[in-house]
Amino acid sequence: MLEIKDVDVYYGDLRALTEVSLTVNKGEIVTLIGSNGAGKSTTLRTICGFLRPASGVVRFSGQSLVTHAVHRIAEMGISMVTEEKRVFRDMTVFENLRLGAFMGKARKRKDETLDWVYKMSPVLQERSRQKAGTLSGGEQQMLLVGRALMSQPELLLLDEISFGLSPLLVKNLFKTIKEIHMSTGMTILLVEQNVHMALELADRAYVMESGAVVAEGQAADFLSSKQIKDAYFGVTTEECR
Amino acid sequence: MIAQIIMYGVIIGIFYALVAVGLSLLFGVMKYMNIAHGSFVVIGGYISFWLFNLLGIDPFLSIPFVLVIMFVIGLIVYGLVFSPLKRFAEGQRLGNSMLITFGLILVLDNLVAFLWTSDVKTITAPYSGQVIQLLGIRVPFTSLGVIGVTFAIIGILHLFLSRTYIGQSIKATAQDWEAASLLGININRTYLIACGISVALAGAAGTAVVLMYSISPYSGLEWMLISMIVLVFAGLGKIREVFLAGLALGLLEQLGVFLLGGHYRAVVGLVLFVLILILRPQGLFAK
Numbered sequence: 090m091l092e093i094k095d096v097d098v099y100y101g102d103l104r105a106l107t108e109v110s111l112t113v114n115k116g117e118i119v120t121l122i123g124s125n126g127a128g129k130s131t132t133l134r135t136i137c138g139f140l141r142p143a144s145g146v147v148r149f150s151g152q153s154l155v156t157h158a159v160h161r162i163a164e165m166g167i168s169m170v171t172e173e174k175r176v177f178r179d180m181t182v183f184e185n186l187r188l189g190a191f192m193g194k195a196r197k198r199k200d201e202t203l204d205w206v207y208k209m210s211p212v213l214q215e216r217s218r219q220k221a222g223t224l225s226g227g228e229q230q231m232l233l234v235g236r237a238l239m240s241q242p243e244l245l246l247l248d249e250i251s252f253g254l255s256p257l258l259v260k261n262l263f264k265t266i267k268e269i270h271m272s273t274g275m276t277i278l279l280v281e282q283n284v285h286m287a288l289e290l291a292d293r294a295y296v297m298e299s300g301a302v303v304a305e306g307q308a309a310d311f312l313s314s315k316q317i318k319d320a321y322f323g324v325t326t327e328e329c330r
Numbered sequence: 331m332i333a334q335i336i337m338y339g340v341i342i343g344i345f346y347a348l349v350a351v352g353l354s355l356l357f358g359v360m361k362y363m364n365i366a367h368g369s370f371v372v373i374g375g376y377i378s379f380w381l382f383n384l385l386g387i388d389p390f391l392s393i394p395f396v397l398v399i400m401f402v403i404g405l406i407v408y409g410l411v412f413s414p415l416k417r418f419a420e421g422q423r424l425g426n427s428m429l430i431t432f433g434l435i436l437v438l439d440n441l442v443a444f445l446w447t448s449d450v451k452t453i454t455a456p457y458s459g460q461v462i463q464l465l466g467i468r469v470p471f472t473s474l475g476v477i478g479v480t481f482a483i484i485g486i487l488h489l490f491l492s493r494t495y496i497g498q499s500i501k502a503t504a505q506d507w508e509a510a511s512l513l514g515i516n517i518n519r520t521y522l523i524a525c526g527i528s529v530a531l532a533g534a535a536g537t538a539v540v541l542m543y544s545i546s547p548y549s550g551l552e553w554m555l556i557s558m559i560v561l562v563f564a565g566l567g568k569i570r571e572v573f574l575a576g577l578a579l580g581l582l583e584q585l586g587v588f589l590l591g592g593h594y595r596a597v598v599g600l601v602l603f604v605l606i607l608i609l610r611p612q613g614l615f616a617k
């Protein structure tokens with residue numbers, strides 16, 4: 090469904106991605122892990138069209154993405170929750186969610202989707218009239234996921250949605266993601282610092298280091314192989330226990 | 331006396347809000363400054379003047395036409411003036427927008443002088459000069475009409491921004507254009523529409539100006555200054571606070587005129603402008 094091949098991306102003169110290749114198949118959950126500054130967010134921002142690859146291919150359902158504007162790529166069915174918490178603070182929770190269904194085909198079915206999002210996360214319904222800026226960190230994160238879902242994406246990109254949340258909140262958030270995946274079969278590409286939880290959720294994983302993909306495989310294999318675990322995220326996995 | 335200061339302050343203040351609201355919208359959404367805003371106010375006034383003189387359309391009734399014509403002009407301005415600014419890095423756009431719209435003033439003002447000569451123009455409608463007694467104070471009929479128009483326009487703008495998808499997409503773009511574009515919102519189109527609305531609002535203010543005062547080709551600067559002061563009062567880019575900011579300026583100005591005399595009317599605003607930039611750069615009403 091999503092195919093990235095030999096992609097190079099630069100920030101000015103600085104090369105942030107070197108020949109990155111990865112694929113995400115329909116219905117999969119794939120996780121992208123790696124230390125700070127490895128290039129995970131850069132990869133997602135390239136898929137969404139904020140960054141243009143200097144070379145390489147980015148294809149979604151057979152169509153090249155590299156010449157399209159961000160909103161065009163969104164219309165093609167890709168939705169992203171970015172690393173920075175980006176709710177529309179001065180708008181209510183409801184208004185945020187409604188904007189999620191801005192695009193034509195999602196707009197027609199926005200009432201159903203909204204019911205579904207509210208069911209998934211009742212706290213959003215309770216706070217629907219409240220300004221998004223007044224929500225707690227976990228609630229804002231839930232709102233961002235809900236807003237992304239309102240556009241009924243085919244591919245959902247999630248960038249460190251667990252960042253800054255308490256372990257309990259993270260657990261709930263991941264449970265919700267899992268439910269979404271189970272009920273819709275939505276394809277998800279997940280970037281996470283929380284390696285252990287990401288691997289438990291995902292089907293496959295890619296490991297990035299200094300702007301390149303250095304390993305890939307089944308998530309279960311990564312989880313069971315102590316060697317790989319220690320090599321790539323020794324500290325992090327310990328912390329997760 | 332106090333009652334009169336308050337009454338005139340409120341009337342002029344509400345009118346000031348109308349003058350400034352378009353500029354506030356433009357800055358809030360695009361983070362561009364349109365120094366030529368006052369010139370668009372003047373052009374709106376001339377269009378009303380023409381519609382009245384050539385076609386006999388009442389200035390209040392001409393406002394919808396002015397809005398439409400100025401909206402189209404705003405679209406053109408976006409395409410020719412603001413859209414090319416996207417080439418610049420984000421940090422340089424504000425400064426460049428000021429430079430290029432400063433140049434635009436020269437073009438517009440000379441165009442206006444060419445089209446309408448440099449004579450001072452005003453509209454004398456059948457009801458001009460009529461006054462109404464309000465709480466014992468004589469208030470010109472046109473001023474009350476302008477207040478009604480301002481409430482209607484700001485009310486409609488508010489409904490548009492909060493109730494329609496396009497309006498909501500404008501608000502979202504103003505807060506965070508990257509997040510908005512990820513939701514499938516076409517940022518360029520949003521900017522285009524916002525610029526059209528901004529110039530249309532300037533035009534409607536022009537109708538008010540030509541009714542309450544007069545216009546001439548080079549009088550845009552005065553309205554630009556008023557708009558800037560209101561914007562600084564409101565806090566840059568805050569649309570909702572513009573109404574209160576206009577009121578505040580109107581009242582303080584009238585108070586200044588009462589205490590210091592009419593010569594100092596403009597000075598009061600400018601002094602407050604500087605004071606607020608120094609003491610409360612986030613605006614009078616920020617929490």
Ligand SMILES: Nc1ncnc2c1ncn2[C@@H]1O[C@H](COP(=O)(O)OP(=O)(O)OP(=O)(O)O)[C@@H](O)[C@H]1O
Nearest residue numbers: 100103105123124125126127128129130131132172
């Ligand atoms: N806007 C930018 N301008 C210049 N360099 C940048 C920019 N954003 C990121 N970089 C650099 O690109 C590299 C990859 O950054 P990226 O944000 O993709 O990493 P990441 O894997 O998402 O890290 P993290 O886990 O901290 O989010 C880093 O070296 C970073 O310093």
Ligand SMILES: [Mg+2]
Nearest residue numbers: 129130131172
């Ligand atoms: Mg990142």
